[in-house]
Amino acid sequence: DQQVKQNSPSLSVQEGRISILNCDYTNSMFDYFLWYKKYPAEGPTFLISISSIKDKNEDGRFTVFLNKSAKHLSLHIVPSQPGDSAVYFCAASSGGGADGLTFGKGTHLIIQP
Amino acid sequence: SAVISQKPSRDICQRGTSLTIQCQVDSQVTMMFWYRQQPGQSLTLIATANQGSEATYESGFVIDKFPISRPNLTFSTLTVSNMSPEDSSIYLCSVRTSGDYSYNEQFFGPGTRLTVL
Numbered sequence: 001d002q003q004v005k006q007n008s009p010s011l012s013v014q015e016g017r018i019s020i021l022n023c024d025y026t027n028s029m030f031d032y033f034l035w036y037k038k039y040p041a042e043g044p045t046f047l048i049s050i051s052s053i054k055d056k057n058e059d060g061r062f063t064v065f066l067n068k069s070a071k072h073l074s075l076h077i078v079p080s081q082p083g084d085s086a087v088y089f090c091a092a093s094s095g096g097g098a099d100g101l102t103f104g105k106g107t108h109l110i111i112q113p
Numbered sequence: 114s115a116v117i118s119q120k121p122s123r124d125i126c127q128r129g130t131s132l133t134i135q136c137q138v139d140s141q142v143t144m145m146f147w148y149r150q151q152p153g154q155s156l157t158l159i160a161t162a163n164q165g166s167e168a169t170y171e172s173g174f175v176i177d178k179f180p181i182s183r184p185n186l187t188f189s190t191l192t193v194s195n196m197s198p199e200d201s202s203i204y205l206c207s208v209r210t211s212g213d214y215s216y217n218e219q220f221f222g223p224g225t226r227l228t229v230l
Contacts, residue, residue, distance in 0.1 A: 034218065034219070036221075041223075041224075041226075042223055042224070043117075043205050043207075043221035043222050043223045043224050044156070044205075044221045045221075046218050046219070046220055046221075049218055089155065089156065091156075099161075100146050100148075100158035100161055100171070101146075101148075101156070101158060101207075101219060102158070103155040103156040103157070104155060105154065105155045106155060
């Protein structure tokens with residue numbers, strides 16, 4: 001039973017446009033959510049996180065939105081750049097982030113020139 | 114963020130053998146975790162490596178198969194025992210630290226790519 005779901009295996013976006021990556025979760029105990037970016041042959045790189053007490057967190061070009069009632073979060077990247085091409089993982093944790101992470105299967109983002 | 118290194122970066126092993134993966138962090142950290150990523154799959158938490166006590170394993174993972182050591186606040190090892198081809202995965206350690214940035218982010222090492230023949 002997958003507790004964190006990323007239903008789009010891949011997403012193609014033109015350079016300069018907005019990239020929106022989506023993530024759904026089923027476990028109501030999750031209270032901390034993170035996005036990671038991963039290049040081949042490297043470990044995941046932390047991008048941005050959000051606590052369940054917030055509905056939005058922004059860091060530069062990256063914004064994460066959390067809709068607790070829908071158990072849905074999204075990552076917005078504006079503007080998209082070629083270096084953003086990578087696999088993006090959504091992850092969730094309980095205990096305020098103290099516990100290990102449960103990951104989605106990832107979305108492969110391709111930024112086209 | 115912490116700088117994390119793993120050894121080896123990759124290995125090819127014969128079934129029935131064991132491999133120990135090392136994870137070294139450049140600063141003292143409170144929590145260390147071990148994950149694996151099987152081919153085409155997501156990352157799955159294996160266990161939490163606790164300093165000074167036994168590791169805490171997730172459902173489906175047992176100490177006999179994946180013994181973990183955490184002798185101090187900067188180092189941990191994961192052993193993959195009696196390997197089979199199904200153990201072929203990328204194994205990653207991660208750390209959670211406190212500091213100037215948020216307490217709750219986890220940072221990952223580069224991973225160890227294991228192939229079992």
